[in-house]
Amino acid sequence: MKKYDRRVARTRQLLEAALLSLIKEKEFEAISVQEIIDRANVGRATFYTHYDNKEDLLESGFDGLLTTLRERQREARSHGAPIGERLFAFSHHLLAHADEHRQIFPAMVSKRGGALIQHLLRNLLVKVVREDVREAAHGVVRPVPEEAIVQFIAGGLFGLMMWWLGGKKKLSVDEVEALFRKLAVPALKAAAS
Numbered sequence: 001m002k003k004y005d006r007r008v009a010r011t012r013q014l015l016e017a018a019l020l021s022l023i024k025e026k027e028f029e030a031i032s033v034q035e036i037i038d039r040a041n042v043g044r045a046t047f048y049t050h051y052d053n054k055e056d057l058l059e060s061g062f063d064g065l066l067t068t069l070r071e072r073q074r075e076a077r078s079h080g081a082p083i084g085e086r087l088f089a090f091s092h093h094l095l096a097h098a099d100e101h102r103q104i105f106p107a108m109v110s111k112r113g114g115a116l117i118q119h120l121l122r123n124l125l126v127k128v129v130r131e132d133v134r135e136a137a138h139g140v141v142r143p144v145p146e147e148a149i150v151q152f153i154a155g156g157l158f159g160l161m162m163w164w165l166g167g168k169k170k171l172s173v174d175e176v177e178a179l180f181r182k183l184a185v186p187a188l189k190a191a192a193s
Contacts, residue, residue, distance in 0.1 A: 008050070011040075011042060011046060011050060012050060012060070014040040014041070014042060015036060015037075015040045015042065015047065015050065015051070015057055016057065016060070016061050017040070018036050018037075018039035018040035019031070019036055019054065019057055019058060019061075020061075020101075020104050021039060022035055022036065022039060023104060023117075024103065024104055028054075028058070028116065028117060031054060032054075033047060033053065033054055036054060036057070055116060058116065058117065058120065059120060062120045062121070062123075062124050065094075065097060065124065066124050066127060066128070068093060068097075069090035069093060069094055069124075069128045070090070070128065070131070072089050072090045072092075072093045073086075073089050073090050073128065073131055073132065075089070076089030077089075077135070083135075083136060084185060086132075086135070087132050087135075087136060087181075087184075087185060087188070088129070088132055088180065088181060088184060088185075089132075090128045090132075091157070091177050091180055091181070092173065092174075092177050094128075095161070095164075095173045095176050095177055095180075096173050098161055098164075098165060099173050102165060121158065122154065122155075122158055125154040125157050125158055126150060126151065126154040129150050129153045129154040129157065130147075130150045130154075133146060133149050133150050133153070133188065134146070136188055137192070140192060142191055142192050143191075143192075143193075144191040144192075148191075149187070149188060149191045152187060152191075153184045153187060153188065156180075156183060156184065156187070157180055157184070160176065160179065160180055160183075161176075164176050
């Protein structure tokens, strides 16, 4: 088992925070590694000890979020709740995370954020949705291909998040989660019939 190193974790947090603050100011493609390390107040060698490039840094932030979302899914499954409650158990944490980063989030998924960020977010959603669709379909033959269901629900969640975070009407995390479940769970059930 790998030993947790607080210094490594702190350095990674500084670099991720620096990148996020720069994304608020300019397009991802225009951000240089030098700007990131200057903002984080770490050396170039330190940056390259942890990351290959700025894309690698960006991707590691999404990997951390994915790990947390998968933990929420595992917790929901281990409690033995009915399938309707276990399905999409990650959604509340995801939406709360987006809400906490409301000032940064629109910049990350807009033109300023770039296509890479949108791609990483969409892939993250596909991965967590796929796990729940597979669990719901366990032993069930569906007339709709599983991957079509995954893409439909993940794409819908992506669109819902963009609408929510970019909209003038300020809905709570709970309200948006309720909307997502109201749309996604029936879609999943309809694909089985």
